[in-house]
Amino acid sequence: MRVLSCIVGQHNLWLVLLAAVVCVAGSWVALRLLLRATDRHGVQRSGWLFLAAVAAGSSVWCTHFIAMLAYDATAPVTFEPILTMQSLLIAIAGMGAGFWLALYNRLPPEIGGAIAGLSVAAMHYTGMAAYHVDGVIAWNMNYVVASVVLSVVIISAAVGATIRGTSRNSLLIGLGAFVGGIVSLHFTGMTAVSVTPFVTGAPIADATVFATMAVAVAGVALMVVGTGVASHLIDSEVTHENIAALRHLAMTDSLTDLPNRTGFNEYLHFELQRAEQGGRSLALIGIDLDKFKEINDLRGHEAGDEALKTIGRRLLNLSRGGEFVARIGGDEFAALKRFRNDDDLREFIQRLEEALFKPLTIEDLEITCGASLGIAIYPQDGRDAERLIGNADLAMYRAKADLTRTVCYYEPQMDEKSRERRGLAMDLRSAIEHKELELKYQVQKSVESGEVRGYEVLLRWKHPERGYIPPSEFIPIAEESGSILAIGEWVMREAAREALAWPLPHKIAVNVSPVQLMHVDLARSIHEILLETGLPPRRLEIEITESTIIADKVRSLDALRRIRALGVTVAIDDFGTGYSSLDTLRSFPFDKIKLDSSFMKEIETSQQARAIIRAVLALGKSLDIKVLAEGVETGMQLEILRSEGCHEVQGFLLGAPETFVADVVAVEERRIA
Structure with a gap:
């Protein structure tokens, strides 16, 4: 009741209201700046702590000063300037130290809040020491102690609630406690004072002058508060822009500016x-x-x-x-x-x-x-x-x-097809072990003499449940799953072993997958197979497509040169269907050009097809490379190729792929007989 009586009976309530506005506004800004400091580190944290300390200290000091001006001492009053300024510095420095300790991870934030509360008490009583009244001042120490305790406890709780808070209401709770700590300190401390004025005849301070001073101080306080608000808004805008920029970088493809x-x-x-x-x-x-x-x-x-x-x-x-x-x-x-x-x-x-x-x-x-x-x-x-x-x-x-x-x-059938491909990929891994793979051989002959020049090795897979599966279906699956590496090595080793049983030393042509060329040391693998089987290198020919080379031209050509250095010949397969045939021929000295079978389908009716074949044959002649035409199925096709000067041919007209090595041997024996 004495505190309330002091507020109502001994203060200018309008100035008390002005002090409250300054206190609430300054405390709000100070706590927001303190929260901003919690999100920063290093120099930036120090900067935000400084702004928070200035906003809090100056707001508390201005609140105190305005409330002092609102107090009616009924006696002449003066202010000692040095102590008055010291009280301001105490408030700012104390708030800075308290806020810094509150953010120090090894201590609970309430300790920093207690330091801030002590600084508010020190500021108040230093300011009271600067408050000179022509009269006898008596102090009630119980109220003095109570004011200090209230300041320390309530402001400590306010800082702890603000920093520890996880909900949206945490800041409001902290603000209410912070303002409550300042107000309880001031008015409890003012209740501890009683003034008995001297009868000196000196005039009592003009209330209008004090009111003007209070408004001026409030204006300065609000300018400080405004500075803190402006800093916070600028940082918020910059942070928002930075977050937006980072989000744009994270969500956008830098090359096309489309979302990633x-x-x-x-x-x-x-x-x-x-x-x-x-x-x-x-x-x-x-x-x-x-x-x-x-x-x-x-x-x-x-x-x-x-x-x-x-x-x-x-x-x-x-x-x-x-x-x-x-x-x-x-x-x-x-x-x-x-x-x-x-x-x-x-x-x-x-x-x-x-x-x-x-x-x-x-x-x-x-x-x-x-x-x-x-x-x-x-x-x-x-x-x-x-x-x-x-x-x-x-x-x-x-x-x-x-x-x-x-x-x-x-x-929905696409899911079934996908599952089927995955099942085939799994079955392919065990196809060699279960002896499901077979080799067939298709003869390659000279156009002029009809003499056998060699055999292309063709792979067939007899699935235990589905029967024979076309190479066009299982080879891509083998390449995707990686099984082609083991299958390709088996084909080359098995073909070399079987070729040694033939009565005549014909050449075998083995297709090489792009996966083999890119993922293994193919030259080394071929060399080991030749040494293991005893097949002479001149009897082995590697067939490779243009697309295989173009996938990684430098590496491919290096591998082909090492293979050719072993004495193995290299043929370019499916020639004429790529988009850089001339550049490929310029880059590597192939031993043979295999003209794609698609040209044979139109050779009898299309002048353009015949012109292309003629151009390829002329190119092979100028580069001293033999040309083999694939897919020959009619006598007219063979006659046209003979008239155009083609070197070798392959196709069903000359012989279908033989299933067993024994069939090849029988053909050879009949030819010899």
Whole structure:
């Protein structure tokens, strides 16, 4: 009651209200700055602690000073300037020390809060020492002790609640306690004072002057508070901009400026939730560029990057509301489309195709990249992101494998096909052990004399349940699974062993997979097989396609030179179907060119096909490389090749692949007889 009586009866309530405004505003800013310091380290933390200490100390001091001016001492009053300034410095320094200790990890924050509370008490009583009244001042020590205890306990709790708080209300609780600690200290401390004025005849201080001073001090306090607010807002804006920039970097592909895989996954989850709530359909389109590798191989990676940038710009520009396109890695893109009917989706797919199939101009090269698109639709093709992405990939791979389609929708049968491929891949791993692989040999003959020049080794797989599986089906699976390495080595070793049993030392031609050339020391492996079997190197010929070389030209050509140094001949297979045939021939001295069988199908009716064959034969003659034509099935084809000067031929007209070595031996014995 004495405290309340002191406030009501001995203070100017308007100035008390002004002091309260300064106290609340300053404390709010100070605690917000303190919280900002908790998120920083090093020099930045020190800077925010300094701002928090200045805001807190100056606000507390100004609150105290205004409340002192509001006190009616009924006697002449003066202020001692040095002690008054010291009280301000005590408040700022004490708050700085307390806040620093509160953020020191090895101590509980309440200890720092207690130091801040002590500094408030020290500031108050230093200020009271600077308060000179013409009269006798008496102190009630019980109230003095109570004021100090209240300040230390309440402000300690306020700082602890602010720093430890995890909820949104923590700051409000801390603010209320902080203001309560300051107010309880001041007015309890003022209650401890009683003044008996001297009768000196000196005039009592003008209340108007004190009010003016109080307003001026409040203005300065609010300017300090405003400075803290401005610093906080500027930092918040910069932090927001930095976070936005970092988020953009994390979610965006730096090359195309499209969203990356992370951004795509986040948006996909958002769209799936929205589609589930709204009952709408959502299409996920997987996109894989078809001829991007050709651009890299022909013009280098810079040209490839430029192509990706161009395609990225096109895809970015075509997107409308409810549409989203991202680059998820390499030459793969993905798109999302919210749609109400099939016409909306078809129109979007059409725009995608126009952007992807529009010719690209890279330096002096104009190329149509093209793409394969696989589409999965929510909810019928999957209700979660993982399922939807997997089904879109299955559809995309089907489109890539089908030369007649560029767009493929997911169908349930694709899962069965995928499972079937995985099952075949597992069976292939044990095919050698279970003796399911067989070798066949197709004869290669001279066009002029009809004499046997050698045999191409062909691999067949007799599955225990499905019977014979075409090489076009199981060879890609073997390459994808890595089984081709063991299978390729077995083919070469088995063919070399069987060839030694032939009555005549004909050459065997063995196809080499790109995987073998890229992942093993092929020259060393061949050398070991030749030493193990005893087959002379001149009886072995390696057949390799242009695409195998182009995959890694430097490494491929190095491996081929080492193989040729063993005495093994090297033939380029499927010649004429690639896109850099002349450059390939210039880069490596092949021993033989195998003309692709596709030319034989048109040789009898197409002048263009005959002209191409004639050009290849002339090229082989000028480079002193023999040319072998594959796929010869009619006598007219053979006659045309003879008239054009072809060296060797291979095909069903000359002999189908023989199943067993015994068949080959029998053919040889009949020929000798």
